[in-house]
């Protein structure tokens with residue numbers, strides 16, 4: 284029987300470190316709030332503190348910790364509370380298939396206290412434990428939240444394998460002896476603790492996943508090789524910048540657009556519509572975020588290889604976001620990390636419909652080469668289409684293909700991969716004057732010659 288479960292409530296915790304201004308700090312907490320909402324939790328409030336760093340035992344100082352504990356119903360001191368036997372967050376991470384938030388427990392006094400404390404930084408397993416101890420709540424950090432969102436949103440087999448690997452790597456160092464550990468002793472080798480067993484299981488599972496992933500990736504690499512000499516554009520950028528919206532507008536495809544972080548995790552490739560000649564392929568890719576967990580960058584590298592193999596990157600930015608500069612910086616860093624910063628790119632200042640004239644002028648002055656547009660404006664999208672076509676036009680060359688009558692089957696490929704300027708016939712076959720990328724022409728020359 285299904286019962287409607289109350290939405291879990293969460294308190295956000297942010298440390299404003301030296302050198303981080305108020306605007307950046309607020310924006311970061313707001314973004315964390317959106318991530319938490321994407322997980323299906325309700326943000327019940329936040330606790331911030333200015334501190335030199337996040338290295339302390341409990342992340343917060345004792346006063347702030349007490350303030351936080353008052354909200355969650357904890358003691359406010361480490362050791363003053365029996366730690367949750369095993370956090371539900373942990374259980375969820377360990378359970379292969381859990382997807383829904385758990386039902387919050389009712390408090391005896393009828394007040395529903397927040398069950399989660401979510402820290403806007405990557406914290407160590409022992410800091411998480413101490414915080415759980417002092418607050419009585421389940422503690423997750425930014426990395427844990429992102430890993431969990433990826434886990435829920437991954438659809439393709441490749442993305443699911445990648446996320447499970449990243450998730451196991453996140454969980455492994457956070458494993459600890461559980462209160463009920465002794466109940467789970469079954470067939471454990473001599474001298475081996477439950478913890479070792481868990482760790483060994485994780486290692487085995489990781490090895491298994493790695494093998495499966497290699498298999499899947501061989502297939503996608505083959506698909507990419509088949510598209511190698513095609514005209515390819517990749518949409519890249521911060522999460523929620525509007526990549527999928529542009530993808531829809533440029534290709535007429537029905538990819539998911541949502542006011543959510545990480546709506547897209549799988550790369551989609553579609554042809555530009557109306558058709559360009561030769562055909563242009565557009566890829567929509569996974570978005571970036573501040574402090575994207577390293578394991579996720581690594582695991583999504585193959586998804587982002589689409590970007591690496593494109594001839595043109597459209598670097599999409601939400602120009603209406605006050606922190607767009609920081610988002611731009613994050614995206615640049617990730618592209619650099621995956622080696623895609625050598626691919627020619629154009630900056631797209633999207634959502635310009637939400638920017639007033641004065642701010643537009645400032646953007647124009649700051650980024651004179653950028654393309655300002657709204658993915659919701661058909662005229663803007665049509666102009667972008669022309670820009671894309673002009674980009675490729677510049678690197679295309681003209682050539683002649685002589686297609687013997689016995690090889691007419693290649694005609695479809697020729698029409699897709701080049702623009703046919705003229706067609707003549709003689710005794711040997713069909714003579715086509717075409718314009719296309721040098722690589723495509725070379726491939727077709729080989730094909731018509733029977734190679």
Ligand SMILES: Nc1nc2c(ncn2[C@@H]2O[C@H](COP(=O)(O)OP(=O)(O)OP(=O)(O)O)[C@@H](O)[C@H]2O)c(=O)[nH]1
Pocket residue numbers: 521522523524525526527528529539540541542543544545546547548569570571633634635636637656657658659
């Ligand atoms: N006002 C306005 N809203 C836009 C524009 N482009 C996109 N949006 C909105 O921004 C939100 C995010 O758009 P998406 O296209 O899903 O963004 P994305 O970059 O694909 O995001 P992820 O897949 O989550 O990384 C949606 O609510 C869109 O409707 C625009 O030009 N103007």
Ligand SMILES: [Mg+2]
Pocket residue numbers: 526527528539540546547567
């Ligand atoms: Mg998207």
